[in-house]
Amino acid sequence: MKKKLIQHTSEHFEKQFQDKPQHIFLSPGRINIIGEHIDYNDGFVLPAAINKFVCIAISPTNDSKCNIIAKDLSDSVEFDINQKIIPNDRMWINYILGVVNQFKEKNLIHNGFKAVFSSTVPIGAGLSSSAAVECGFAFALNKLNKCNLSKQDLALIGQKSEHTFVGVNCGIMDQFASVFGKKNHIIKLDCNTLEYEYYNADFQNYSLLLLDSKVKHTHLTSGYNDRRIEVEKGFTILKQHFPKISTFRDCTEKMVLKLEIELGDVIFRRCLFVVKEIQRVKDAVIAIKESNYTNLGELMTQTHEGLSKDYEVSCDELDFLVAKAIAEKSVLGARMMGGGFGGCSINLIEKGNEDQLIKKISEEYKLKFGIELKSYKIKISKGTTEYISKN
Numbered sequence: 001m002k003k004k005l006i007q008h009t010s011e012h013f014e015k016q017f018q019d020k021p022q023h024i025f026l027s028p029g030r031i032n033i034i035g036e037h038i039d040y041n042d043g044f045v046l047p048a049a050i051n052k053f054v055c056i057a058i059s060p061t062n063d064s065k066c067n068i069i070a071k072d073l074s075d076s077v078e079f080d081i082n083q084k085i086i087p088n089d090r091m092w093i094n095y096i097l098g099v100v101n102q103f104k105e106k107n108l109i110h111n112g113f114k115a116v117f118s119s120t121v122p123i124g125a126g127l128s129s130s131a132a133v134e135c136g137f138a139f140a141l142n143k144l145n146k147c148n149l150s151k152q153d154l155a156l157i158g159q160k161s162e163h164t165f166v167g168v169n170c171g172i173m174d175q176f177a178s179v180f181g182k183k184n185h186i187i188k189l190d191c192n193t194l195e196y197e198y199y200n201a202d203f204q205n206y207s208l209l210l211l212d213s214k215v216k217h218t219h220l221t222s223g224y225n226d227r228r229i230e231v232e233k234g235f236t237i238l239k240q241h242f243p244k245i246s247t248f249r250d251c252t253e254k255m256v257l258k259l260e261i262e263l264g265d266v267i268f269r270r271c272l273f274v275v276k277e278i279q280r281v282k283d284a285v286i287a288i289k290e291s292n293y294t295n296l297g298e299l300m301t302q303t304h305e306g307l308s309k310d311y312e313v314s315c316d317e318l319d320f321l322v323a324k325a326i327a328e329k330s331v332l333g334a335r336m337m338g339g340g341f342g343g344c345s346i347n348l349i350e351k352g353n354e355d356q357l358i359k360k361i362s363e364e365y366k367l368k369f370g371i372e373l374k375s376y377k378i379k380i381s382k383g384t385t386e387y388i389s390k391n
Contacts, residue, residue, distance in 0.1 A: 002026070005055045005120050006387060012071050013057040013116040021057035021116070023143060027136030027384040028053050029121035030128045030177035031208065031346055032337055033288075033296075034303055035281040037311060039171025039191045041231055042247035043278040046188055046285070047173050048201060049181020051381040052122070054132040058115040058140045068096060071118040081109055087165045095133045098161025099141065108147045115140070122374070124216040126338020130166070131174035134158035135384045139179075143386060152194060154384075155179040169225055181383030188285055192247065199288050201380045206293050206332065209347045209354050211325070211361065212374035213317040216342035223313060224339050227270060234263055234271040251275050273310035277303060297333025297348045301326055304335030304345075313340025317369055321345045324361050331357065344376070 006024060013021045028049040035045035069076040070092055077093045079085065085101040087094050103109040117136070121129040138154040138161075141147070149157075158175035162168050176189055176196070185198040231248075239245055241262075242255055253275050260268045280299045287296040304322050308314035318336040322345050325334040330353035337346045349357060354377060362373040 001120060002051070002053060005053060005118060009055040009057045009071060009116055009118040012069070012118070013059075013114075016069055016116060017059070017067075017114050019059065022059040023057075023140060024387040025056045025058070025136050025140050025143075025384065026053045026387050027056070027132040027139065028178055028181055028381050029132050030174060030181070031210070031378065031380075032173065032177070033186055033346070034284045034300055034335075035173075035277060036303060036307055036335075036337065037227060037313065037340075038274065038277050038281065039173035039189075040169070040228060041171075041274045041278075042192050042249055043274070044188055044190055044249075044281045044285075045173045046186050046199075046281060046288075047177035048186045048380045049177055049383050050127065050378045052120045052127060052376070052378070053381075054117055054119040054121055054129065054136045055387075056115055056117045056136045056140050058113055058144065060144045061112040061114055063112055065112040066100070067112075067114045068093075069116045071116055081112055091166070092133075094165040095130050095161060096137050098165030099134055099137045099157055101165065102157050102160060103141050103145065103147075108145055108149075109141060110145055113141075113144060122212060122376070124343060125210070125212045125374075125376075126336075126340075126343025127210075128174040128178065128338070130162065131158055131178045132384075134161045135175055135178040139384050139386070151179045151383075169228055177383070179383050181381060183382045184380050186288065186380070188281075192249075199285065201288075203293060203348070204291065205351055206348055207351050207354065208378055209349050209357070210337075210344040210376040210378060211321050211347060211358070212344045212376065213315075213321060213342055214371050214374055215315065215317050223341055227311065227313065230267050230270045231274055234267040237263055237267075238271065248274050249278050253279075269310040269312075273306040276306055293332055293348065297331070300333035300335045300346070300348060307336055307340065311340075315341050317342065317365075317371070318345055320365065320368060321361065321373075324364060325349075325357065328353075328357060328360075 029052045033046040135158045155175040186201045322334045330350040332348040334347040358375045365373045
């Protein structure tokens, strides 16, 4: 699949520009084992890059003109880097314009470029196709302009692009996972310091299966930003009562429970989820170290309960998929993944049972919602990199 993606993207570049691309970059989507909505709440997360990629075929030009073609969308954009770069009405363009604008602000981009990109990362499935695009173009511009920026710099550029040009006040996890991904390894990332460790992701007799609800409810962006505001309010109240705490990771469940009335129902439940989820990540690391996949699965399911009832970022379709999955003996745990309000569930399942589970849940899902379920059998891959042909 990767080779086909590279071939089709390169061929489209040649067809459009009558020339071969000078560089090809592959930037992966990501999963998150556990630690949802914690990257902007000072916690730890456990993401990994996966074998679904955005492929960018690109060459520099001798002038200041830029031409970017989105092959999958049959759409394109042209602009001049010497002119003011502003957000566009077409959302996909902003993920890239935000990256270009940062290189321009840092006085790091010297020439225009022409590019074609295509993707096997499903859009709207909670696999961070946006971060893959941002980081892929950041890597490409870094190479074209000989900037020598670090991987961390490039991940932060991707994050800022989303903040400034897309309007989603996201944490760093998605971009970090896309850039720092390592084959067959999970990343434990400290979202405060950006310190990280790799853990072996050999799940032995188990595999990770994604079930795509094929829905994306329209309140993702507003809901995401609302949650940030709510937990920030909650933390302000907690700090007034417990001045020694500096982040949510210093909070205990007992502290949150003590302030239930003052926090109010909604903010109380948001804060309770955050504190519990930070602890679940710590417990999940121990489970992975000890190859205790039963415990890992239980923690994943607990996370879904919290996301659905306390953080309220799930939806009927995802709740249905998770409930049906965990009812099966072959499934150790399941939860919604990503920003929420649609997208994928991630399932820890005994190897060899994937097709049977997909068939059963697909039929029930179609009957309940009238939607064709999609599924992705995934492997953990390396992060954003330039593709070098071995021919």
